[in-house]
Amino acid sequence: MIRLFPKIEDDLFMGLYHKARLSQWTSADVDWEAPLRLDDRQAKALARILTPVYLGEQAAMLGAAHVVPQLANAHETSAQLYVSTFLMDEARHFETLTRLYRTLGHDPIRLREMPESLRYHHRLVSGDRFDWVWGILISDIFSSLFYQTFARAQPDALFGRISTNILADESRHKAFAHYYLRWSVPRLPEERREGLRQMKEELLQTMKAMYRYLKEDSRALGIDGEEFFARLTSHIETHARRIGLEGDGDGRDEDGIDAAAASGGRTAPGGKPMLPGGWTQFFRMLLGLDPVPGLLGPDGRPLPPRTDAATAPESAPPGGAAPAGVDDPALGGRRRGWAHGLREAVHAAAHACTSCAVALLCRSRLVRATNGG
Ligand SMILES: [Fe+2]
Ligand SMILES: [Fe+2]
Numbered sequence: 528m529i530r531l532f533p534k535i536e537d538d539l540f541m542g543l544y545h546k547a548r549l550s551q552w553t554s555a556d557v558d559w560e561a562p563l564r565l566d567d568r569q570a571k572a573l574a575r576i577l578t579p580v581y582l583g584e585q586a587a588m589l590g591a592a593h594v595v596p597q598l599a600n601a602h603e604t605s606a607q608l609y610v611s612t613f614l615m616d617e618a619r620h621f622e623t624l625t626r627l628y629r630t631l632g633h634d635p636i637r638l639r640e641m642p643e644s645l646r647y648h649h650r651l652v653s654g655d656r657f658d659w660v661w662g663i664l665i666s667d668i669f670s671s672l673f674y675q676t677f678a679r680a681q682p683d684a685l686f687g688r689i690s691t692n693i694l695a696d697e698s699r700h701k702a703f704a705h706y707y708l709r710w711s712v713p714r715l716p717e718e719r720r721e722g723l724r725q726m727k728e729e730l731l732q733t734m735k736a737m738y739r740y741l742k743e744d745s746r747a748l749g750i751d752g753e754e755f756f757a758r759l760t761s762h763i764e765t766h767a768r769r770i771g772l773e774g775d776g777d778g779r780d781e782d783g784i785d786a787a788a789a790s791g792g793r794t795a796p797g798g799k800p801m802l803p804g805g806w807t808q809f810f811r812m813l814l815g816l817d818p819v820p821g822l823l824g825p826d827g828r829p830l831p832p833r834t835d836a837a838t839a840p841e842s843a844p845p846g847g848a849a850p851a852g853v854d855d856p857a858l859g860g861r862r863r864g865w866a867h868g869l870r871e872a873v874h875a876a877a878h879a880c881t882s883c884a885v886a887l888l889c890r891s892r893l894v895r896a897t898n899g900g
Contacts, residue, residue: 533604539706540605547612548694554623557689559630564684567632572744573686574633577629579737580673581624581635582644583666586651587700588617590659597656609703616696623689630685636740643736650730655713661723664704665730668762671697676750708770723772727763734759 535541565573591614596605628634638645651662674690674697681687712720738745738752745752767773 529599530602536605538605540609540703542705544605544612547609547616547696548697549581550699551615552692553619555625557623557685557692559626561683561685561688563630563686564681565686567796568747569632571633572747574631575636575744576673576741577624577627578635578641579626579644579647579734580670581621582648583651583670584592584617584620584624586648587663587666588614588621590652590663591617593652594659601656604701606707612809613700613703616700620693620696623693627686627689638855641737641740643733647730647733647737650726650733654726655717657708657715657723658726660707660711661705661726662730664701664708664766665727665735665763667697667700667704668766669734669759671701672759672762672783676755680749701788705766705770708766708772712771720772724767727767727772729875731760731763733740791814 555805563570592612595607595610595614598604598610636644651659651666654662670692677684677687678690682691712723715723735756738756742752745755749877764773
């Protein structure tokens with residue numbers, strides 16, 4: 528059920544959300560006068576081998592629209608906000624590649640010529656939010672390897688430049704998907720994890736089946752398909768281990784993804800973004816000296832640090848946020864005092880920390896009951 532006034536945690540997903548704001552572009556920013564550096568056979572080959580990636584961009588966009596309400600219902604507000612930026616990213620990839628097809632002068636392979644592409648698309652847009660994020664991660668690993676090939680081989684050519692732009696977006700997508708799954712997969716029942724393992728195999732087989740139609744085109748562009756799929760499989764397996772889907776997980780960050788740096792946030796060893804400020808801030812929040820992340824006032828701004836509860840005014844100042852220790856309209860008129868500060872601080876820590884000793888207490892039935900969770 529939707530919450531009118533949800534918490535927004537100051538976590539890694541919000542870091543990616545703010546980062547996305549600084550990385551906006553559309554096809555209008557692409558230099559379409561840049562040389563193509565492809566002969567006609569190669570232009571046709573690119574149009575054909577780009578087809579699964581192009582389809583993946585559309586599936587990602589449509590799937591994001593489908594998953595936002597699921598994240599809202601699960602009260603995963605920071606992930607919900609981040610995925611809203613993801614939707615725009617995929618929209619511009621789809622739109623830019625559509626325009627690229629016009630420049631190439633060739634069309635994608637039609638669906639009836641490569642029926643596996645429909646199965647690929649359907650698998651990416653079906654299921655719940657965990658299916659979607661895992662499918663997106665696999666699809667983004669696939670597309671990133673593809674774009675990297677051109678960004679490195681032809682950095683000054685038109686598609687090399689477009690690839691460089693898209694890769695910057697895809698690094699955020701992979702960081703989000705990796706950390707979302709690393710946080711959620713260990714909490715899923717075994718049958719759901721098995722379902723995700725089967726999905727991985729299904730998607731890999733479908734991608735390999737699509738490649739059968741594209742061998743000649745890959746050769747025309749100098750791409751070694753066998754080597755490409757070996758790298759793809761290796762990257763996907765590495766992610767599967769590190770999110771806890773296969774084996775025990777090695778607890779290390781994924782190669783090429785520095786999610787903390789990408790987002791400006793921090794992550795705990797368990798993968799869930801950390802409470803900014805760590806223990807010092809936790810105790811400051813506990814004492815009411817600092818606001819609790821996600822606890823916003825009626826004006827949408829963070830509530831101010833606690834003043835002296837004994838001398839605090841009995842009502843919020845006009846146009847201002849309610850000070851601590853007074854009736855707070857954002858809390859349905861309940862009194863916000865020491866108990867409330869403690870409850871919010873424990874709630875924030877329980878969501879942000881997955882690895883410390885106190886996390887056991889935070890997740891205890893007693894605290895969750897106090898927390899309403
Ligand atoms: Fe994309
Ligand atoms: Fe993506």
